Each structure stands twice: as structure tokens, then as C-alpha cells.
Amino acid sequence: MRALLFDLDNTLLMEDEVTFRAVRAACERAGGRAPVERLYEATLRIAEGLWGEFKGDGDGLHALREFVPSFRREVWRGALADCGVDDSDLAADLDEVYRHARRAGELIDPDAGAALDDLSRDHRLALVTNGAPDVQREKLDRAALTHYFAAIVISAELDVGKPDPRIFTAALDAIGVAADAAVMIGDSLPRDIRGAHNAGLRSIWVDRGDVASRPDDPMPDARVASLSQIRSCLDEWEPDAASPRGSP
Numbered sequence: 001m002r003a004l005l006f007d008l009d010n011t012l013l014m015e016d017e018v019t020f021r022a023v024r025a026a027c028e029r030a031g032g033r034a035p036v037e038r039l040y041e042a043t044l045r046i047a048e049g050l051w052g053e054f055k056g057d058g059d060g061l062h063a064l065r066e067f068v069p070s071f072r073r074e075v076w077r078g079a080l081a082d083c084g085v086d087d088s089d090l091a092a093d094l095d096e097v098y099r100h101a102r103r104a105g106e107l108i109d110p111d112a113g114a115a116l117d118d119l120s121r122d123h124r125l126a127l128v129t130n131g132a133p134d135v136q137r138e139k140l141d142r143a144a145l146t147h148y149f150a151a152i153v154i155s156a157e158l159d160v161g162k163p164d165p166r167i168f169t170a171a172l173d174a175i176g177v178a179a180d181a182a183v184m185i186g187d188s189l190p191r192d193i194r195g196a197h198n199a200g201l202r203s204i205w206v207d208r209g210d211v212a213s214r215p216d217d218p219m220p221d222a223r224v225a226s227l228s229q230i231r232s233c234l235d236e237w238e239p240d241a242a243s244p245r246g247s248p
Contacts, residue, residue: 001202001234003177004119005168006149007186008129011206012116012227013139014107022051025101026076026094033090034083050075050095051102055134061156064132106143111227116148118231126151126171128184130161130191150175162188163195172199185230189217204233 009015020040027036050072055061076091076098119125127149129136136154140146151174155161158170172179179200186192187206196203197218205220206227222233 001123001181001183001237003124003126003172003175003182004230005126005128005171005182005184005196005201007162007184007188007192007206008127008136008139009131010187011185011192012109012112012145013143014109018105018107019102021107022098022102022104026098029093029097030080030085030090033085033087034080038083039079039094051099051135060159061132103138106139108143108145109227112145115227115230116145120148124150124175124177126153126175128153128162128167128171130155132156162191163198165195165199168195168199168201172201183221183234187211189213189220193220194218204230 006012020036023040024036027034027039055065072095073088073091076094077088080087080091080094116125125148127140129152131154133154133156137146137152140152146152151171153167153171153174155167158167160166162168168184169179172182183202183204184192184196184199185204185206186196187208189205193203193205194217202221203218205223207223207225209225222237224230224233
């Protein structure tokens with residue numbers, strides 16, 4: 001394998017955990033009027049929309065910039081309403097507190113630096129991530145990970161995202177490597193693993209045990225519990241190496 005393609009969120013960066021921390025900061029501003037778990041559930045799937053600026057020249061990004069200010073306020077008002085709180089001023093405060101807390105820093109997987117240092121010695125690395133360009137690049141810069149990657153491919157820059165095989169092909173073209181000489185590494189079975197298979201790549205699923213697989217999820221070519229296991233996985237590569245979680 002000449003190249004490794006990495007996912008970003010919840011693979012190299014612990015996106016869900018840092019989002020929870022930001023929501024918890026917002027809940028502290030609410031003074032106990034809104035349980036953190038309820039607010040987290042209400043905001044998780046749209047977390048980037050609650051703090052990204054969506055800079056860029058594309059029509060889609062311009063439309064998002066026009067849309068998100070009122071959208072954010074409505075999200076926080078709706079989340080508070082689900083907790084039995086009707087307070088527009090508090091919703092505006094939570095919006096501000098959340099954005100500040102989310103931008104305070106990234107939570108990097110503790111094995112990420114060592115794994116990327118090691119793997120970049122003898123592989124070309126590329127990043128393939130869904131999201132807005134300024135949001136994803138801001139995360140990479142804060143985490144000091146940008147320099148590892150020969151190419152960074154972000155869905156909003158292509159108007160196509162994972163699991164569409166075109167985003168994987170774009171990354172491979174950018175680093176000059178064929179699909180059969182590359183591996184996709186990510187935490188999402190429906191996006192990273194299915195997309196890799198559709199594009200003709202092998203795949204390694206980063207399975208930290210916190211997401212249950214579904215019957216219709218694709219089978220990865222290999223499975224690791226931590227980024228530190230990727231090297232040994234590559235060294236001992238065997239076709240159809242993956243086994244269902246919990247098997248011997």
C-alpha cells in the first residue's frame with residue numbers, strides 16, 4: 001500500500017467529545033435550566049452549523065452564510081423549548097457561549113500524532129473529510145495536523161461528499177496513487193468504509209466500540225480499536241481480515 005486516506009472527525013479528532021464539552025459550557029450559562037444531554041441530542045447532528053463561518057466563494061457557501069445566523073438562534077430556541085424553557089435572550093447567549101467554547105481547541109486522538117509520524121515515513125497521506133472548507137481547515141490548523149497530508153479533500157469544495165466514490169478518486173488523483181495501492185481509514189462504516197469500497201480501495205475501520213454496526217453496514221477489510229494498531233494491520237495485511245465485533 002503506497003497511500004493512506006484518513007477521515008478527520010472522530011478518527012483523528014474527537015469531534016463528538018469536543019462538541020459535548022461546548023454544549024456543556026452552554027448549559028452552564030443556562031444555570032441548570034436545560035440538561036446537557038437534552039441539548040447535546042438536539043445539536044449533535046448540526047454541530048458544525050452552530051459555529052462555522054462557511055467562508056468561501058461557492059454559491060452553496062454563500063447561501064449558508066446568509067442562512068446560519070437565524071438558523072443558530074432557532075436551533076437554540078428549539079432546544080430550550082424541548083426542555084420547557086421559552087427564553088430568546090438565553091438562546092442568543094447559548095449561541096455565543098457555544099461558538100466561543102467550540103473554537104477554544106480541538107481534542108486530538110492520543111495516538112494520532114505518533115501514528116501519523118510513523119505512517120508518513122513510508123506512505124503518502126491524504127485527508128478525505130465531509131464538511132465546510134473553513135471549518136475543517138480551522139480544525140486541522142488548531143490541531144497542527146495539516147503538514148502530514150499531501151492532499152486535503154473537503155466535500156464542500158467538490159460539491160460531493162462521502163460515501164460518493166468521486167471524493168476518494170479526487171484524493172487519489174491529487175497524490176498520484178491508484179485505488180488498488182491505497183487504504184481508507186475512518187470511523188464511519190456507511191461513509192468511510194462503504195465509500196472506499198465503492199471507489200475500489202481497501203479499508204480499515206477505526207472501531208472504538210462506541211458505535212453499533214447495523215446489518216446493512218459494509219464489512220471493512222480490517223478493523224482496529226486504536227490508531228496505534230494501523231501499522232501492524234498494514235504489516236500483517238490479509239484479505240478479508242476483518243471479523244465481526246465480539247468474535248474470537
